[in-house]
Amino acid sequence: VAVMVMVCFATFDWHSIAPKTLKRMPAGEITVMVITVVCVVATDNLAIGVVVGSVTAMVIFAKRVAHLANVTAVSDPDGSTVVYSVTGEMFFASSNDLAGQFNYATDPDKVVIDLTAAHIWDASSVAALDAIETKYAQRGKSVEIIGLNKPSAQIHQKLSGELTGSH
Numbered sequence: 497v498a499v500m501v502m503v504c505f506a507t508f509d510w511h512s513i514a515p516k517t518l519k520r521m522p523a524g525e526i527t528v529m530v531i532t533v534v535c536v537v538a539t540d541n542l543a544i545g546v547v548v549g550s551v552t553a554m555v556i557f558a559k560r561v562a563h564l565a566n567v568t569a570v571s572d573p574d575g576s577t578v579v580y581s582v583t584g585e586m587f588f589a590s591s592n593d594l595a596g597q598f599n600y601a602t603d604p605d606k607v608v609i610d611l612t613a614a615h616i617w618d619a620s621s622v623a624a625l626d627a628i629e630t631k632y633a634q635r636g637k638s639v640e641i642i643g644l645n646k647p648s649a650q651i652h653q654k655l656s657g658e659l660t661g662s663h
Contacts, residue, residue: 524556558589565590565614567597577606583613586621594624600631607632612643622655 511517518526532549536542565584571577580598584590598607609628616622629639644652 524553524560528553528556561585561589565594567594569599571604576604577608578603579608579610581610581613585617586611586614586624587617588620591618591621591624594621595627595631598628598631600635600637603632603637605637607637607639609639609641610643611641611648614643614648615645616648616651619651619655622652625652626656 512521512529528549531552532545534545535548536545539545565582565586568581568583570579570581572579578599582594586594609625616625625641629641632639641652
């Protein structure tokens with residue numbers, strides 16, 4: 497036990513809990529550190545603390561990057577087409593807000609979604625794109641998706657139209 501205590505004492509980064517350091521750290525990292533320590537102390541089990549800390553870190557990361565997919569719209573000068581450029585990573589967290597960034601009622605009859613600067617990571621992103629296409633189709637408008645990189649095109653082709661439910 498004494499050897500383990502000395503190993504823990506020697507390997508702990510004492511600088512990380514200094515007030516000066518804590519003031520500069522992001523709140524998410526402090527939260528992960530506190531939750532991990534509390535779980536270890538409460539359960540007397542390091543493995544549980546590490547698992548709970550890792551899950552907390554994943555949730556905080558997903559929340560942080562949820563809004564990294566940005567959408568900008570540019571209309572053609574004649575007003576017959578609008579091009580939405582999507583940039584960023586599209587996955588379960590960011591795709592939730594995607595469908596709300598389009599002007600379904602006021603857009604012209606032809607809509608182009610340019611994903612040249614985006615990447616599709618999972619099925620929820622494909623479902624969000626399907627929901628967008630469905631909302632436009634209900635208004636008699638056509639949607640063309642362009643600019644998919646090869647991995648994104650493969651997942652989109654494989655799953656598009658196969659997923660139930662919409663955003």
